Amino acid sequence: MGVLKDFNTSTVSHSKAVSGVSKFSIVQPGMAYRGTCRTRGCEGHGHSVICNRGHGNHLINDDIVNDIPKCPCCQAVFTVEDVLLFMCNAKVTVHTQTEEVSSLMARGDDIVVLGQRTKNEALFSNQRLVTIDTTGVGRGGGGGGCSIM
Secondary structure, eight states: OOEETTOOTTSEEEEEEEEOOOTTSEEOSEEEEEEEBOOTTOTTBTSEEEEEEESEEEEHHHHHHTTOOBOTTTOOBOOOOEEEEEEEEEEEEEESSSEEEEEEEEEEEEEEEESOOOTTOOOEESSOEEEEEEEEOOOTTOOSSEEEO
């Protein structure tokens, strides 16, 4: 089973949402996966693409093993480079020999980015099991259907 490599709550960064630029990079409220589409002929080929999962309980490992992260244009599975949180409260649990739990909040145009994007390197190993529970927050200046900067 592939799981996120070195995924911990200290690899958190922030980005800003902007008005929708392309249909393949739109992030909706809740949790989303980001990767790069590798399908030739797809509108999103070579670009960052977003697979929105919304609010609820997400077992990242199960989503990856079951080929859930797909390009919104061509529906081809992509390798997850990082996880995005937008307009939500999130409880992130990283299960290892000890459990690491973090509470995160993304409000307004803030996008919380979990994991680390690395060029030509898959972010998977057999060392991390990650669950993310999200609930909605008020819009507070942001809106659904925005692209990530």
